[in-house]
Amino acid sequence: MKITLNVNGKLHDIDIDPGEYLLDVLRRIGYKSVRRSCNSASCGTCTVLLNGKPILSCSTFAASVDGQSIETVEGMSDGEKLHPIQEAILEEGGAQCGYCIPGLIMTGEALLRENIDPSDEEIKLALNGNICRCTGYEPQNRAIKKAAQVMRGELDE
Amino acid sequence: MNDSFVTVGKPKRKVDGLAIVRGKPVYTPDYDMPDALVVKLLRSPHAHALIKNIETEHAKSINDVVDIFTFCDVERIAYTRAGQGYPEPSPYDTFLLDRKVRYVGDPVAIVAAKTEKAAKDALRNIKVEYEILDAILEMKEATKEGLPIIHDESECSGIYDKSRNIAAHYEMNVGDVEETLKTCDVVIERTYHIDTQLHAALEPHNALTYLDSVGRLTVITSTQVPFHCRRILSHILNKPIADIRVIKPRIGGGFGGKQSVIVEPYAALVTIKTGKPARITYTREEVSMATNIRHEMSFDVTVGATKDGKIKAISLHGVSNTGAYGEHSLTTFMVSGSKTLPLYNKVEAVHFGGDIVYTNLPPAGAYRGYGAPQGLFPLDCAIDELAYEIKLDPLELKEINSIREGETSPIFEIMGEGREGVPQTMKSCKLQECIDLGKNEIDWESKRGKKIRNGSKVRGVGCALAMQGSGIPKVDMGAATIKMNEDGSFNLLVGATDLGTGSDTILAQIAAEVLTVPLEKVIVYSSDTDITPFDVGAYASSTTYVSGNAVRLAAEKIKEKLFELASKYLGKGVSELSLQSGMIACKDGASVSLSELCTMHMYTFNQQQISESASFVGEESPPPFAASFAEVEVDTDTGKITLLNFVSYADCGVALNPIQAIGQLEGASMQGIGWALYEDIIYGKNGRMLTNDFFTYKVPSRMDFGKLTCRLVDSYEPTGPFGAKSIGEIGIDTPIPAIANAIFDATGIRLRHAPFKSERVLFEILNMEV
Ligand code: FES
Ligand code: FES
Numbered sequence: 055m056k057i058t059l060n061v062n063g064k065l066h067d068i069d070i071d072p073g074e075y076l077l078d079v080l081r082r083i084g085y086k087s088v089r090r091s092c093n094s095a096s097c098g099t100c101t102v103l104l105n106g107k108p109i110l111s112c113s114t115f116a117a118s119v120d121g122q123s124i125e126t127v128e129g130m131s132d133g134e135k136l137h138p139i140q141e142a143i144l145e146e147g148g149a150q151c152g153y154c155i156p157g158l159i160m161t162g163e164a165l166l167r168e169n170i171d172p173s174d175e176e177i178k179l180a181l182n183g184n185i186c187r188c189t190g191y192e193p194q195n196r197a198i199k200k201a202a203q204v205m206r207g208e209l210d211e
Numbered sequence: 212m213n214d215s216f217v218t219v220g221k222p223k224r225k226v227d228g229l230a231i232v233r234g235k236p237v238y239t240p241d242y243d244m245p246d247a248l249v250v251k252l253l254r255s256p257h258a259h260a261l262i263k264n265i266e267t268e269h270a271k272s273i274n275d276v277v278d279i280f281t282f283c284d285v286e287r288i289a290y291t292r293a294g295q296g297y298p299e300p301s302p303y304d305t306f307l308l309d310r311k312v313r314y315v316g317d318p319v320a321i322v323a324a325k326t327e328k329a330a331k332d333a334l335r336n337i338k339v340e341y342e343i344l345d346a347i348l349e350m351k352e353a354t355k356e357g358l359p360i361i362h363d364e365s366e367c368s369g370i371y372d373k374s375r376n377i378a379a380h381y382e383m384n385v386g387d388v389e390e391t392l393k394t395c396d397v398v399i400e401r402t403y404h405i406d407t408q409l410h411a412a413l414e415p416h417n418a419l420t421y422l423d424s425v426g427r428l429t430v431i432t433s434t435q436v437p438f439h440c441r442r443i444l445s446h447i448l449n450k451p452i453a454d455i456r457v458i459k460p461r462i463g464g465g466f467g468g469k470q471s472v473i474v475e476p477y478a479a480l481v482t483i484k485t486g487k488p489a490r491i492t493y494t495r496e497e498v499s500m501a502t503n504i505r506h507e508m509s510f511d512v513t514v515g516a517t518k519d520g521k522i523k524a525i526s527l528h529g530v531s532n533t534g535a536y537g538e539h540s541l542t543t544f545m546v547s548g549s550k551t552l553p554l555y556n557k558v559e560a561v562h563f564g565g566d567i568v569y570t571n572l573p574p575a576g577a578y579r580g581y582g583a584p585q586g587l588f589p590l591d592c593a594i595d596e597l598a599y600e601i602k603l604d605p606l607e608l609k610e611i612n613s614i615r616e617g618e619t620s621p622i623f624e625i626m627g628e629g630r631e632g633v634p635q636t637m638k639s640c641k642l643q644e645c646i647d648l649g650k651n652e653i654d655w656e657s658k659r660g661k662k663i664r665n666g667s668k669v670r671g672v673g674c675a676l677a678m679q680g681s682g683i684p685k686v687d688m689g690a691a692t693i694k695m696n697e698d699g700s701f702n703l704l705v706g707a708t709d710l711g712t713g714s715d716t717i718l719a720q721i722a723a724e725v726l727t728v729p730l731e732k733v734i735v736y737s738s739d740t741d742i743t744p745f746d747v748g749a750y751a752s753s754t755t756y757v758s759g760n761a762v763r764l765a766a767e768k769i770k771e772k773l774f775e776l777a778s779k780y781l782g783k784g785v786s787e788l789s790l791q792s793g794m795i796a797c798k799d800g801a802s803v804s805l806s807e808l809c810t811m812h813m814y815t816f817n818q819q820q821i822s823e824s825a826s827f828v829g830e831e832s833p834p835p836f837a838a839s840f841a842e843v844e845v846d847t848d849t850g851k852i853t854l855l856n857f858v859s860y861a862d863c864g865v866a867l868n869p870i871q872a873i874g875q876l877e878g879a880s881m882q883g884i885g886w887a888l889y890e891d892i893i894y895g896k897n898g899r900m901l902t903n904d905f906f907t908y909k910v911p912s913r914m915d916f917g918k919l920t921c922r923l924v925d926s927y928e929p930t931g932p933f934g935a936k937s938i939g940e941i942g943i944d945t946p947i948p949a950i951a952n953a954i955f956d957a958t959g960i961r962l963r964h965a966p967f968k969s970e971r972v973l974f975e976i977l978n979m980e981v
Contacts, residue, residue: 086241087234089463091413092495096905099413127234140232144224147870150878151711152231153238153413153463178913185910187411187464188711190877190919193870 057120061085062129070116076102077111080126087127087156091185098184101157102126108164127156130163138204139163142197150188158184162198170206174199218723218730219933222870226716226735227461227709237461239417239433240492247419247488248277250478251330253320253337254501255312258346258571258898259359262310262339267320270336275329277485279337280321282308285480289366290447292471292503293538293576294436296686296747300629302369302378302537304362307447307476312341313361313535314571315899316501323481323489346571347376348898350507350532353568361535361569370537376569378533379541383548385621386560388513391524395515399597403512403589404964405947407532408505408886410578411910414463415498420478421488423456428479430457435469435708436748437738443472444479459738465710466882467577470750471538473502499903503576504892505585506543506567507532512589520603522555522612526562527589531582533567536574540567542628543577547586549632550834551944553620554678555594555612561622571898577750579879580943583679584886588965591675591948596961605952606646606655606674613676616640628751633684635831639928639936641862642676645838649674649860652920653840659956667848670855671957674840677944680832681928681937682753687829689758690744691765693722694822697813699793699806700732701769706746707758708738712939713871714754718762720867721932725766728793728805744824752937755867757829759932764825772821776812777803833928833936837861839880839945841953842917850973852888852954855917861941862926865934869923872938876921879942884919885911886943887950891966 059066061080070079077100080088088111091099095113102111103125130137139162142148149155158181165172165180172180177198178191186194203209230237267279285307293301308318320337324330345359352358353376361376371380392398418432428450434440437457445452462469474491481489493502510529516522527548533540548563591609598605614620616637624634650656653672663670692704703722709715719733726733737743746758770790777795778785780803787797796802812819839859845852859880866872889909893901902908921942927934947965955961960975 085234086236089238089414090240091415091463092905094495094904094906097413127232131233136229136232143232144228147222147874149225149228149231150713150871150874151412151414151462151464152227153711155231156234159232159234182913185413185905185912187413187466187882187910188878189874190881190921191913192877192919193874195913 055117057117060123062125072117074116075112076114076116076119079116080111085126085128089153089156091153098161099154099157101160101184103160103164106164106167108161127159130159138201139198142201143194146193146197146200148189148194148197154184154186158194166202166205170202172202216724216933218720219867220865223716223720223730223868225713226719238414238463239419239431239460242419242431244419244421244488244490247490248323248325248481248485249327249330250481250489250491251322251334252318252477253322253334255315255317255319257312257341257343258315258348259344260312260341261344262319263342264340265320266338270333273329273332273336275325276333277323277325279333280480280484282310286449287366288447289368290443291538292473292536294439294470294472294748297442300541301539302367304367304370305536307480314573315897316573317535321477321480323485346898348571348894350530350568350570353570354566361571377566378537378569379544379567381541381545382564383625384562388524388526388560388562391560392513392515395523396518397597397600398513398515399593399600400513401593401596401963402509403592404509405507405585405588406966407507407575407892408578408890409499409892409908410466410468412464412466412468415493415495416469416474416502417492418475418478419488419490420482422482422486428455428482430475430479431460432457432475433462433469434459435465435710435750437708437740438706438745439748440472440475441740444475447476448479448483456741459708462710465749466579467581467750468503470577471503496903499908500573500900504573505578506575506582508547508585510589512593514593514597516597516601518601520601520608520611522558522594524560525552525555525558527586528562529565531565531567532570532572532575534570534572534574538574539576543582545626545628546582549622549626550583550679551586551590553622554614554676556614556618556620557612572894573900579882579940581751584883584944584947587675587677587944588947592951595952604659606650609676610646613642614640615642628683633831638930639833639862639864639926640836641924641926642836642838644924645836645860645862648924649838649840649858652858653842653856655840658842662957668844668846669957670842670844671953672840672842673949673952673956674838675945675948675952677837677941678834679752679937679941679944680834681756682829682832683751684829684832687747687751687753687757688826689746689761690824690826691762692744692822692824693765693769694820695769695809697806697810699728699804699809700734701726703733703735703762704743705735705737705758705762706743707754708749710749712749712754712875713868714749714758716871717755717867718758721759721762722766724933725763725770727790752940755935755937756931757827759935761825761827763932764827765823768823768825769821772823773808776817777808779817831930833930835861835863835936835938835941837941837945839949841949843950843953843957845954845957845972847958847976850969850976852967852969852972854884854888854950856920857884857916857946858920859942859945860922860924861938862924863938864926864928864931864936866923867933867935872923873921875938876942877919879940880919880921880946881911883943883946884916887947887966889915891968
């Protein structure tokens with residue numbers, strides 16, 4: 055079947071199998087930041103935004119999001135300029151192997167769009183589904199907090 | 212110390228950081244190869260069985276199925292999957308495919324198909340008839356008489372005692388433990404048991420193989436050991452090393468799980484047999500059940516001391532479960548002793564020994580800490596128990612008996628990895644500073660023994676001290692090549708393998724520091740067997756120390772070369788020259804920039820490529836040290852354990868990149884915390900791992916701990932590159948004992964079986980009340 059996806063503002067007409075998951079389709083058309091780890095909705099690595107809300111692409115049928123808008127980390131930076139979450143992750147040492155990072159950034163972005171001044175607890179809660187096996191989580195949590203400060207204009211990048 | 216450095220000792224951003232945060236296609240699964248065959252493995256549903264008959268014709272006839280291979284189609288070559296130096300101290304007990312299967316998940320057939328769907332279809336349509344054998348699912352049973360023999364095949368070598376399922380055995384003594392115990396006032400004798408653990412790296416094991424334009428086998432793979440991988444593939448596939456290229460792109464986590472050669476041979480076989488590119492990607496379930504897990508171990512521990520707290524004798528005698536295959540069996544077990552016992556170096560007698568046994572469970576292998584946490588749990592907790600016996604603060608008991616700068620232990624010389632070790636005296640050991648700072652941070656004095664209550668909840672604190680190593684001395688070799696470009700930049704080629712640890716970054720920092728150029732002028736390329744020099748790979752906490760020293764040596768050779776060339780060009784003596792900020796200057800004011808110097812040597816004057824290589828093998832393995840503290844709250848109504856705070860201070864010498872170094876300590880601590888409290892493997896009656904996904908196997912998430920405080924103390928290791936030693940593993944050693952000791956402090960309950968499930972705590976509480 056044919057579906058249309060708006061990915062990071064770009065329209066794609068794609069031929070898919072009816073049973074195909076969004077994760078596979080996005081990777082197939084080049085969005086390699088969307089990564090598979092558990093393939094069963096339990097690690098957050100494959101998180102993308104669907105109409106601005108975080109979803110797990112490994113367990114979302116591509117057919118079910120026909121015509122809708124998807125955001126991935128490829129669309130986060132503005133040319134050379136990184137998004138404040140990306141900056142803060144680098145600054146705070148939030149990435150080691152980096153495999154969890156795109157999913158984490160997307161979940162963080164969805165949080166900050168809703169709540170530009172989250173508390174520590176709110177950050178942990180929002181990102182709780184994003185497993186990271188490398189870090190001790192603290193630098194990532196700090197990074198989201200810092201990015202929020204930058205986005206509120208309280209902190210220079 | 213750090214102030215005199217320009218690039219090292221600074222919290223530089225990771226050199227691969229931009230690619231990571233932008234989600235660039237840098238991991239093995241991101242390499243597109245549209246016509247790559249999908250490789251899938253049919254796996255045994257039985258823990259121990261013989262294949263009586265295997266019928267693949269029907270499956271082969273399915274549309275898009277290209278070929279299927281069974282043990283009849285592969286040459287029978289025994290090997291070990293262990294990615295270790297050669298010859299490996301692990302038994303050759305593994306075959307690519309075999310007539311016998313030895314655990315639930317053991318590969319039975321290799322399917323190659325054009326599509327994922329066809330491959331899966333084929334798996335369902337292969338008919339296998341098994342003769343089911345009795346299985347050994349308990350490590351304590353394995354050596355009993357009359358049990359089935361797991362490895363009875365004649366081609367195997369290096370197995371200690373096949374008939375009793377003992378893969379390896381080790382034993383060593385210093386002094387006479389029994390006699391010394393007689394002179395002790397207190398003797399603690401206990402048994403501690405520690406379960407296995409999954410690595411759970413987020414990127415599954417996967418590899419892509421193809422023949423290049425001249426027919427050489429290329430393997431792109433998520434591995435910690437590219438050079439060992441090439442060597443082992445050459446052995447299994449009967450192909451010259453010259454015909455194989457292994458490329459390691461970025462790795463999505465390893466933790467030891469990718470220090471064995473697991474997926475590569477299957478895809479490589481398909482590529483060789485079909486001539487086509489092939490890709491194998493394990494599912495999460497396969498990663499859990501059919502790669503490597505941690506060695507489950509059990510130790511009888513005996514510690515004897517005088518009543519004023521001088522520890523005189525230690526004995527650790529144990530058994531380790533290597534599962535169906537023996538990769539890393541002897542060496543992980545030895546590390547349980549060699550990287551724990553020297554901590555308490557004032558003893559008069561030490562015994563360490565035991566068997567590493569086969570069972571019909573998933574094969575164990577390398578895992579961060581490599582046996583040290585399994586040894587430290589009994590050792591540290593028994594000392595903790597002893598402290599209560601003689602009414603001493605356990606921290607004080609550990610403090611007064613532990614090793615310090617300038618001291619040594621006979622264990623260093625006796626126990627290496629799979630062989631004898633090397634003698635060494637601690638040139639850097641800031642254990643006291645770690646203890647003092649950590650003690651303060653957790654507020655030890657005002658919390659210990661107070662059993663602070665809030666309703667049914669009671670709090671306690673516990674501590675543990677640890678050490679590790681920095682590479683395997685006289686075994687691990689790392690090499691680096693540096694070549695110069697005409698703009699004054701340098702290509703740094705290293706065999707070292709960054710598995711997310713940040714090693715590409717710190718190795719570049721080392722080169723930049725020596726060559727006095729900004730970090731951006733050092734372009735790192737790592738782990739491609741065609742291009743980079745050899746390195747054993749990322750394991751044994753070796754990269755910073757071993758590969759780091761190689762980079763420093765290579766950079767120093769380049770610097771010497773630059774002086775020599777500049778001296779000819781400027782007509783000045785080498786001794787008059789100095790290098791600063793990318794300029795070579797003479798005392799009289801004459802100078803030449805590195806870019807000018809390289810440009811002229813490339814195009815016009817004394818033409819040559821400026822490049823140098825260097826290798827390094829550690830003469831010793833300076834241990835990092837750590838003191839860790841846990842504060843827990845136990846709900847005595849439910850047994851629920853809450854980790855309120857975990858504090859860890861480590862001495863890793865000079866931290867070449869403090870942010871990355873602390874990240875290693877934090878990450879390893881978190882894995883240790885997970886192992887202590889949440890990560891629990893359950894097998895079904897038939898030996899099948901039931902906890903093979905992230906729903907059933909709980910790795911810690913953000914809400915599973917209170918506070919994590921990891922810090923580094925000032926230290927300088929004279930034999931390390933710019934004073935550095937290792938930090939990758941040590942953090943995982945302490946959480947289990949520190950948390951066990953904290954639970955005791957809170958409740959008076961000694962948990963001697965990790966992980967510490969709330970159910971076990973509640974059970975003990977109920978027992979106490981009876
Ligand atoms: S891959 Fe989708 S949640 Fe894990
Ligand atoms: S950085 Fe490796 S999983 Fe998060």
